[in-house]
Amino acid sequence: MAGPKKKITAIKGGQLIDGNGGAVVKNPVILIQDDRIKEIGPASKVKIPQGAEVIDVKGHTLMPGMMDLHIHLCMFNNLTFKNYRVAQWEVTPELQQLYALFHGQLCLEMGFTTLRDLGFITSRGLVTDEMCAVRDAINARIFEGPRLVIGAFTVATGSHLDLINPRAVQRTGFVTADGPDELRKLARTNLLKGCDVIKTCASGGGGTDKEEPDIRNHTPEELFAIADEAHMNHKRCAIHCFTPEAQRVAMKAGADTLEHMVFHEDETIAEIAEKQIPVTPTLAHRTDHAIDIRREMGTAEFILKKMKAIQPYCFETLQKMYAAGVKIAMGTDMGYEPDMGSNAYELELYVGLGMKPMDAIMTATKNAAEALGMQKDIGTLEKGKLADVVVVDGDPLRNIKILQKREKIAMVFKDGRVMVDRRPGKDVRVIQADYRSWDIIDK
Numbered sequence: 001m002a003g004p005k006k007k008i009t010a011i012k013g014g015q016l017i018d019g020n021g022g023a024v025v026k027n028p029v030i031l032i033q034d035d036r037i038k039e040i041g042p043a044s045k046v047k048i049p050q051g052a053e054v055i056d057v058k059g060h061t062l063m064p065g066m067m068d069l070h071i072h073l074c075m076f077n078n079l080t081f082k083n084y085r086v087a088q089w090e091v092t093p094e095l096q097q098l099y100a101l102f103h104g105q106l107c108l109e110m111g112f113t114t115l116r117d118l119g120f121i122t123s124r125g126l127v128t129d130e131m132c133a134v135r136d137a138i139n140a141r142i143f144e145g146p147r148l149v150i151g152a153f154t155v156a157t158g159s160h161l162d163l164i165n166p167r168a169v170q171r172t173g174f175v176t177a178d179g180p181d182e183l184r185k186l187a188r189t190n191l192l193k194g195c196d197v198i199k200t201c202a203s204g205g206g207g208t209d210k211e212e213p214d215i216r217n218h219t220p221e222e223l224f225a226i227a228d229e230a231h232m233n234h235k236r237c238a239i240h241c242f243t244p245e246a247q248r249v250a251m252k253a254g255a256d257t258l259e260h261m262v263f264h265e266d267e268t269i270a271e272i273a274e275k276q277i278p279v280t281p282t283l284a285h286r287t288d289h290a291i292d293i294r295r296e297m298g299t300a301e302f303i304l305k306k307m308k309a310i311q312p313y314c315f316e317t318l319q320k321m322y323a324a325g326v327k328i329a330m331g332t333d334m335g336y337e338p339d340m341g342s343n344a345y346e347l348e349l350y351v352g353l354g355m356k357p358m359d360a361i362m363t364a365t366k367n368a369a370e371a372l373g374m375q376k377d378i379g380t381l382e383k384g385k386l387a388d389v390v391v392v393d394g395d396p397l398r399n400i401k402i403l404q405k406r407e408k409i410a411m412v413f414k415d416g417r418v419m420v421d422r423r424p425g426k427d428v429r430v431i432q433a434d435y436r437s438w439d440i441i442d443k
Contacts, residue, residue, distance in 0.1 A: 113414045
């Protein structure tokens with residue numbers, strides 16, 4: 001005996017950007033059945049079944065759900081906290097966990113249906129347990145939120161990521177390790193907790209205590225052990241690397257993604273392009289806008305000067321890597337700043353530096369999915385894939401900035417379900433509080 005017919009939703013748009021980089025499809029129709037795309041194409045070729053729910057958004061652009069592959073949801077973002085240097089002593093990991101969920105929801109409401117969270121460390125330890133729990137709660141549909149891919153810090157004592165905390169703070173628990181064997185154990189501990197990605201660092205960075213970007217954080221043997229442990233468990237390894245030397249040692253260790261675009265050498269860029277290892281630029285974190293926010297949040301002046309000093313190198317590296325054909329996967333390094341939900345600011349920066357708008361959109365869709373190894377399910381709008389769809393009031397190919405305007409993100413679908421509907425007369429949203437109406441608890 002046949003079961004009941006499954007509900008079909010038909011979205012009729014003005015144009016379709018499918019994420020593959022090809023020509024825009026005019027007057028598209030997307031048929032969604034359950035959580036996947038049943039049919040997609042121009043209205044002349046896609047028949048809408050009788051009884052389907054029809055959502056007519058002609059004049060709007062349909063595009064894939066976007067992704068940010070380098071975000072830190074547990075950090076004290078300026079949209080929700082006044083001064084991170086105060087909040088880190090006053091906010092418990094349990095409360096941070098709730099803010100991480102909230103931060104993810106802010107991104108989902110702006111069309112970011114998938115986020116790769118790359119970890120955090122507090123004076124009370126790593127947040128691997130907390131972030132895996134947020135992911136699992138969303139997957140179980142206890143709470144609505146973006147699809148989360150959880151990374152966990154697996155780093156050495158005194159390394160760049162250890163220095164997110166002040167040097168004087170007491171370290172609690174098994175949070176850093178030294179030597180290949182101990183780092184394997186830390187990686188295994190994080191994997192046991194349920195993380196999806198192992199995050200480590202090959203070099204110093206720009207926004208922490210008095211350590212320079214060219215400081216080496218691990219021996220080659222240590223980096224190999226970390227990446228190898230991830231791969232043994234069919235997981236991926238993301239490696240922070242600011243310098244060409246760090247990029248080379250990260251590739252040799254087996255990095256699946258290279259994090260940040262800062263310093264470069266042409267020869268190393270050529271190797272990255274040849275191997276097609278995805279790189280996340282994280283430029284939103286490098287702008288004058290970000291520096292101004294950090295100043296307001298109490299960041300030490302020497303860090304602000306360091307952030308400003310590396311800024312032009314970051315922008316030039318993006319231009320060089322793009323010209324060389326490096327696979328770029330969008331990532332912001334959003335943590336303390338900029339505002340959670342303003343992720344698409346990163347795309348504006350790419351376009352401002354010479355990237356074609358279609359290529360910029362692909363960094364947050366197809367390229368991002370490939371970097372995650374999830375291209376069979378997400379990243380492009382194609383038959384059989386999960387129905388992550390963003391309905392944009394306008395054309396982001398003509399004006400990439402509209403992806404940052406809340407009122408222009410008309411609808412957001414995740415797994416075929418409506419997460420956001422801002423069309424006239426509609427009020428579907430993930431976060432019930434009015435935008436910016438929440439209290440700043442450390443103000």
